[in-house]
Amino acid sequence: MNQPAPVITARRLARTFQTRTGRVEAVRGIDVDVQTGEIIGLLGPNGAGKTTTVRMLTTLLAPTAGDATIAGHDLRHDPRGVRSRIGYVAQGGSTSDESLVLEEIILQARLFGIGKARAKANATALLPSLDLDGLEHRPCRQLSGGQRRRVDIALGLVHQPHIIFLDEPTSGLDPQSRANLWEHIRKLRTDGVTVVLSTHYLDEADALCDRLLVMDHGTIVADGTPDELKRRISGDIVTVEIDTTAMAGSGDTASSRSDRAASSPESARSTPGTDATVRAARQAVDVRSVLVERNRVHVTVEHGDQAVVPILRALDGAGIAPSALTVKRPSLDDVFLSLTGRSLRDSDENRDRGRAGGMTSEPETGTPAVSHP
Numbered sequence: 076m077n078q079p080a081p082v083i084t085a086r087r088l089a090r091t092f093q094t095r096t097g098r099v100e101a102v103r104g105i106d107v108d109v110q111t112g113e114i115i116g117l118l119g120p121n122g123a124g125k126t127t128t129v130r131m132l133t134t135l136l137a138p139t140a141g142d143a144t145i146a147g148h149d150l151r152h153d154p155r156g157v158r159s160r161i162g163y164v165a166q167g168g169s170t171s172d173e174s175l176v177l178e179e180i181i182l183q184a185r186l187f188g189i190g191k192a193r194a195k196a197n198a199t200a201l202l203p204s205l206d207l208d209g210l211e212h213r214p215c216r217q218l219s220g221g222q223r224r225r226v227d228i229a230l231g232l233v234h235q236p237h238i239i240f241l242d243e244p245t246s247g248l249d250p251q252s253r254a255n256l257w258e259h260i261r262k263l264r265t266d267g268v269t270v271v272l273s274t275h276y277l278d279e280a281d282a283l284c285d286r287l288l289v290m291d292h293g294t295i296v297a298d299g300t301p302d303e304l305k306r307r308i309s310g311d312i313v314t315v316e317i318d319t320t321a322m323a324g325s326g327d328t329a330s331s332r333s334d335r336a337a338s339s340p341e342s343a344r345s346t347p348g349t350d351a352t353v354r355a356a357r358q359a360v361d362v363r364s365v366l367v368e369r370n371r372v373h374v375t376v377e378h379g380d381q382a383v384v385p386i387l388r389a390l391d392g393a394g395i396a397p398s399a400l401t402v403k404r405p406s407l408d409d410v411f412l413s414l415t416g417r418s419l420r421d422s423d424e425n426r427d428r429g430r431a432g433g434m435t436s437e438p439e440t441g442t443p444a445v446s447h448p
């Protein structure tokens with residue numbers, strides 16, 4: 076059976092900006108295909124090029140190179156056609172404090188040239204599906220962050236677009252409102268709406284998106300489902316946390332540490348016992364890669380469950396008593412780290428909101444951060 080044509084196709088799409096300090100290559104010639112009904116996440120750290128990509132695909136910003144077709148309309152030659160088929164919800168939203176919920180949604184429909192009666196019918200139908208019933212006559216300033224975000228989404232949907240673009244849809248929301256909004260976004264898919272959202276929240280990308288385009292420095296560095304991306308990092312991560320106050324006999328003497336710290340940045344990051352822990356782990360099992368983060372040593376091994384006992388025995392033999400030892404499957408942050416040498420969690424907001432369990436340290440030995448054969 077033939078695969079239906081993608082609802083979004085972009086080829087070598089690029090955007091550069093001329094600034095007083097020079098040229099910024101915000102997006103460097105990306106290729107994208109999106110199928111109808113997918114929830115696609117553009118994932119990347121601040122400045123990766125996500126917003127610029129979304130703004131180009133929504134006709135808000137002209138590309139400096141490349142082409143795209145959106146819902147059958149050419150981005151360059153038929154921007155009006157593109158706009159009639161898409162909804163766009165900007166990062167900060169677009170409601171004013173005094174506007175009334177239902178009135179605002181109807182007005183938005185009218186701006187798309189929809190007749191009065193249909194505008195009202197469309198707007199009224201959206202209210203219950205976005206949990207906004209009962210709020211129709213409230214001014215937006217009286218709404219919670221999550222409610223106001225759902226009004227923004229209603230504004231993006233009222234003309235019944237084929238595709239909706241959501242720029243950082245849950246930015247600034249509390250965890251409960253975020254989870255609630257994810258449910259609403261999932262429902263859009265069942266109505267046949269294609270969703271493209273940008274995010275730098277790993278949990279959001281993991282839980283919500285069918286497919287992720289991981290962006291960094293204006294390029295797409297990986298494209299796949301969250302599970303596919305995680306499977307690229309084969310093996311498990313065993314994390315040994317050591318109690319730095321109980322390191323007698325570990326073999327990591329103060330003098331040997333300070334010698335290494337003078338010549339090696341990774342030693343300067345480690346705390347007493349981490350070097351000896353790495354040595355013990357390497358002796359015990361086949362270690363693929365190592366990251367040292369303060370008093371934690373993360374080692375990637377083929378089978379985490381089989382590595383635990385040999386590593387514990389080797390630590391015991393070296394006089395190291397770990398305060399914790401955990402085994403986990405790689406996270407999206409580990410994927411990002413392996414692709415770029417940097418952790419997505421380094422971004423300020425991610426540090427506050429990211430899911431627990433990713434590796435946050437610099438590599439043991441320079442870039443690339445983690446080497447996976």
Ligand SMILES: Nc1ncnc2c1ncn2[C@@H]1O[C@H](COP(=O)(O)OP(=O)(O)OP(=O)(O)O)[C@@H](O)[C@H]1O
Nearest residue numbers: 092094099101119120121122123124125126127128
């Ligand atoms: N109008 C502009 N003029 C100059 N440079 C710009 C402009 N817009 C974006 N940039 C630069 O382009 C790069 C990509 O920015 P963009 O906003 O697309 O990133 P992002 O991934 O959306 O980041 P964030 O998560 O912070 O929103 C950044 O280096 C940014 O400073």
